[in-house]
Amino acid sequence: MSYRLKFRWSRWLAVAATTFLISFAINSWGTIQSHASDLAENNSNNLVAQDVSAIWEQGSFPVENFQSYTSGFGYRISPVTGKRQFHNGLDLAAPRGSYIRNWWGGQATKLSDGNACGTSITIQSGEWQHVYCHLEGHVEDSGNGKYLIDKDGGIQIAQGQNIPVGARIGRIGMTGRTTGPHLHWVLKHNGGYVDPALVLKEMFKRQTISSTSTS
Template identity: 60%
Template sequence: MNAGETDPQQPVSQVSPNEIAASEWYGASFPVEDFQAYTSPFGYRSSPEGGYSTEFHYGLDMAAPEGSYIRNWWSGKVIEVSDDSNCGTSVVVESGAWMHIYCHMRGHVEKDSKGRYMIDREGGIQIWEGQDLPAGARIGRVGMTGRTTGPHLHWGLKFNENWVDPALVLRAMYIGQQAASRSAEESAQN
């Protein structure tokens, strides 16, 4: 099972992003350029393929024009690149206790004597398993690989192996970054 997939029998255990100190969010980056809208939230939803079935959606879908760049949310190490699941072409980054999963990207996975890497030649992106990435680095582009009905980034987050609602993290990031900016402005005025 790839990191972007889940066991339907696995319980959904969540962590509140408010448990992280506000100052910690200052170094984080919004994960997609040319963002248009949130198209599918974290949690139970109707199957995007129609019918009456419901499924648990382990991430947040962020619509953007196809080819828009995806940015690494937090500095960390690439632990997996894949292109053979519902997640499509994907990159998984580990940042301490956090794991962030980026799905439906353009490109594909290749392997050579140095290891596995995700490549999007047209976008100028090559990401290696084991590579260290800074926050905000371009790591891919929005595509339509895997199980998708339109161009978007599926962004999944885990903290200590527990799924976290990315929308709550974005809200906590915004509040934390605003507080840090105000604090910096006040310090500069004194």
């Protein structure tokens, strides 16, 4: 990773942390830490056989040109239906066409473009699953497998493809059910939803410590 790219990731993560709109559930943090341990120990792709702090230090903030959070994890009044519904992820706003990066190395297990999530990609990293919704482009089935294709963004990802941490996997779009350009980002561990805000907060903390210790 180049110094310039690493600096940009740190800058986006810093902006995200300083504009935090989500309450930090401190009583839940022990669970998140244990999830991180499981990721290090059980990653089936052998991409992260390292200690927990390394996971938080090397994880990638998922959105370039981040602007703000538009909706947090948990129950809310849906801007689309007007009803109280569970929001299973974190919404991160950015200008349409901004690139989205893979949070952690893993395999693209599902590509879809036919539901409320719009054009989306699901990546499996050991016991963790991360989903990226409302991307530009579409999904094609070539007969030899599915592909997520965004020609204008230079993106082509095959289902089953291994994707490294920080790789560009799509662009901010407005596909599916959405009221504006943003990434709807979902994290699950062993089938259970995890608040992405908790993960980003710890990433910022660990990456700040790492940057300070190496400067």
